[in-house]
Amino acid sequence: MSKSFSRKPGSARPAWLNIVLAVLGLAVFNGAFSLLGLWKSNWILAISVNFVLIVLVLEWLSSYIPVRRLSAYERILAFGFPVIMLAAWELLVRGGVLNPTWFPPPSRVMKALWELATEYDRFNKTSLLGRPWLIPQMYSQQGWAGVKALFGESHLWVTLMRIFSGFVAGSIPGLIVGVAMGYSRTIRCMLDPVISALYVIPKITILPLMMLIFTPFGETYKIVTVAISAFFVVLINAMAGVREIEPIYIEAARNYGATGVQLFRHVVLPAAVPMIFAGLRLALGTALIVIVAIEFVRAKSGVGYITWYYWEVLNPPKMYAGLIVIMILGIVLTYGLMAFEGVVMPWRRRREQRQVLDVPEG
């Protein structure tokens, strides 16, 4: 007899019965595990069994979902699972299975996040968001200078500015050199070995060198390090983008009278722009990694700094809160760039409705 996972008429059990059995299994398993007090020593096993049973229930359940509702069902799974995960985390800590010192429950982390967002560090004269609720008051007292001072004390704003300045300062030259290398075989032959050799250096390792060149104080050396990391990623993608243009487009453009600047503006640039944006997305991710690493070791402000600081003073909930801030920053930056892509490349908008969020490793 052939084994099949598809529902055949007359197959052994209908899916609803499977669901009932699996739900019963969940109840029996968790009940027995709790009664016998096995959670503490075997929590990884227990979580795994629960996960598998829940997956089975949802899988069988999907056969009862009408096709037109399937995408809604999948969206519920996508949003529901993180919620279940957080709930499980909360329960495991409250039940005394996980150590709350290293794994503060989500409720505690949220509380820490709220504290972090609202408190003001009198000693360092910093706050996470720059206390935006004080903006009207400061504006009436000191004008724009007061508002600027508020922004200046914000860890989030400081990090954002470092990323932004470094990203812009690195991407523009990267774009120019990359396009030139894609355009000209001579330039490519000359620069390619150097670029390839420098590209493989983990960018954070040039930090000491930058501190040497630009003095280890102030913002310059941080921004330059970020800029250099962005430069190479953008360069390589821009070069590839220009090189991989279909020759037929260039031929057609020439045949219809395009030369020089026209050819570049109407054909080369738009043809290469998808690859260029892939490079910019990677560069933004790299910039975030590099700036957080720099803030860990060298800064007295920034989201990397607060995360590190709360490790040093052993305040795990706020450490987690710092991580969440960095995560949100990454998401906002990536989506911001993707929205910008839609403006620059309207011809890709309707084709690529589903886009994968590029998350660089680090």
Place this chain on the structure above:
Amino acid sequence: MTIANAKKIVAEGLTKIFPSPRGQVVALKGFSLEVEDGEFVCIVGPSGCGKSTFLRILAGLEPPTCGRCSIFPSPDSPPGKPLNNVVFQEYAIFPWKTVRDNVAFGLQMRGVSKKERLEIASEWIRRVGLTDFADCYPHELSGGMKQRVSIARAFANDPEVLLMDEPLAALDAQTRAVMQGELLRIWESDRKTVVYITHSIEEAVLLGDRVVLMTARPGTNKASFRVPFSRPRDLRLTGTAEFAQLNYRIWEALQTEVLKTMEARLA
């Protein structure tokens, strides 16, 4: 020599040799062609015979190894009128431009004012039946519609001669038949000089005033057939006995070359 019989294209002894790692490939060997003003010439040959290479040389996309070819502008042509424009087999319309901007591309490159070029583009978009799609991007169009855009782009630029490189080859048989009819209708409106590359004898006989046969590689002149059918033509022509007879006569001449190509492949 009268104006009506003015030579529009003269190509003499065109030879093209491509260097390759395994020696030289002779794609074209002493091919010659003369085309009169307003003539629709179809070039047919077995695949790989160098007919596309000839068109690329004519379009100035590729230099000939030896031989010469020229396109002569009409004496009454305005200055700045382009000599040739190509309709490519792969359409080669720009995915980042809307249908309207694609059709207006040549005019834009020539510096025609925005108002004027959009007017001309709209007119040609109307003639190829894409008015409702003028603001679409190419990825939203079917293959047949993309080729309409490509054809409109060439006609809108109003060159001295139109060069078409198997423009309908990538389409399915039914769409191709429709497009052949459309092409006849569009061409009829201003009877531009056309050099049309195809591997379909039927298509060549339906569209052309003259069918020029090429030999297997290295491609050179094999034979030339005048197509006597009166214009304006339409697809009804394909149902007549005369059409079928001419088709078969051309096929008889081409057959040996096709067999040669196949043998060369097997060897």
